[in-house]
Amino acid sequence: MKNKIYVKICPKCGSTNNTIPPAGRDIHMTMPDYCKNCENRGLFPEIEKSKIPEFRKELKKKKK
Numbered sequence: 784m785k786n787k788i789y790v791k792i793c794p795k796c797g798s799t800n801n802t803i804p805p806a807g808r809d810i811h812m813t814m815p816d817y818c819k820n821c822e823n824r825g826l827f828p829e830i831e832k833s834k835i836p837e838f839r840k841e842l843k844k845k846k847k
């Protein structure tokens with residue numbers, strides 16, 4: 784069996800350097816994810832770790 788690793792990725796910059804905001808648990812659970820790279824907050828999609836390069840490619844296409 785293959786062990787797939789899923790990571791949360793920032794839909795804005797493609798960084799996986801994200802975490803739950805320190806105060807996130809005290810407030811509502813409306814914005815559970817926080818990107819340390821671009822300070823984007825919200826619901827981040829979870830993707831397979833091996834798909835990260837693909838995801839970033841798509842991001843670049845969208846930006847233009």
Ligand SMILES: [Zn+2]
Pocket residue numbers: 793794795796797798818819820821822823
């Ligand atoms: Zn980001």
